[in-house]
Amino acid sequence: MDAFETLELRCADAWPAVSTDKIGDWRLRAAGGFTGRANSALAVGDPGSPTGSALRGVCDFAHAHRIPPVVQVVAGSETERAIAAAGWVPNSGHAAGHVVSVLTGPLGEGADEVPVLASPTGGWWELTVGRPEPTDAERHVLTTGEIGYALADVMGVTAGAVRAAVVDDVLHIARLAVRPGYRRRGLASALMAACGPWAAERGATRTVLQVAVENAGALAFYDRLGFTEHHRYRYWVPGPGACEDRSL
Structure with a gap:
């Protein structure tokens, strides 16, 4: 293989x-x-x-x-x-x-203002799937495994969220989202950075994520963070x- x-x-x-x-x-x-x-x-x-x-x-x-x-x-x-x-x-x-x-890149180096939680909050769910309570299928897919739930809180509002999963030596990033009114404040970068130390403690040495090739904005963002295409x-x-x- x-x-x-x-x-x-x-x-x-x-x-x-x-x-x-x-x-x-x-x-x-x-x-x-x-x-x-x-x-x-x-x-x-x-x-x-x-x-x-x-x-x-x-x-x-x-x-x-x-x-x-x-x-x-x-x-x-x-x-x-x-x-x-x-x-x-x-x-x-x-x-x-x-x-x-499929992009690979380095682990983030940490962001003190962004916690990585052991369980998702209602705000994390709302930003991630569009409602404070997921379906059974959403809950299974998003919470099974070694998972961290990073969220960016701004004045009591869950302004950003991301899912981090560790499998062997890989940190898998998914569902990165920032609320429209809070974009261009560095929250997406902070969310990515926060997942790095959390994943390193669990044995991860690199990050992988998946982005549709039509999503030019996301690809440009990850390029700035040092990600390169591994394959499609x-x-x-x-x-x-x-x-x-x-x-x-």
């Missing part, structure tokens, strides 16, 4: 789905529709069967969990070429962007006739 696939597995461990299964090394994931990563098959490694057969298993799992069949695969890989040859197509309709840049992944969906529901 190459470095791209190994890092994909670290990211997957940091973003656990509610329901999982495997086809060889491929990971099948479902989480009630909350995020593409938690509701797709991660096609890395050897599925232990021909690609067409493995993709039929992906379809069966998706249909059983009432989610659309989707595969996440390293862009430009041999596996991606095999998936395309099996009649699947890029998921260009994915709202968040179907091509994603794409989401694929079945073309016409490639994924019939065999349970019907």
Whole structure:
């Protein structure tokens, strides 16, 4: 397994789905529709069967969990070429962007004014998922594992939040958000910095995060923090006739 696939597995461990299964090394994931990563098959490694057969298993799992069949695969890989040859197509309709840049960079050096909490607050949830109480799927995905919840408080208002997860030697950053009225005050940088010492205490030596290639603002921000692209992944969906529901 190459470095791209190994890092994909670290990211997957940091973003656990509610329901999982495997086809060889491929990971099948479902989480009630909350995020593409938690509701797709991660096609890395050897599925232990021909690609067409493995993709039929992906379809069966998706249909059983009432989610659309989707595969996440390293862009430009041999596996991606095999998936395309099996009649699947890029998921260009994915709202968040179907091509994603996986960035790696240094750990932040600390921000005293931003705490990293052991459990999320109502304000953290509201900024992260849009309401003070998450759904069961959101709670599972966002709180399972070695997780820290950084938040920036301004005069009693949760103005910024981010999720930090440590898997092996990797700090996985996700859901960085700053309330519109509080942007351009350095809060996003402070949130990122605060996660560094917290993660280092838990064995992390580097940071990874995932950003849609269409999100130019976010990519520019992370570039300023010293992040570079490690690789990209794409989401694929079945073309016409490639994924019939065999349970019907």
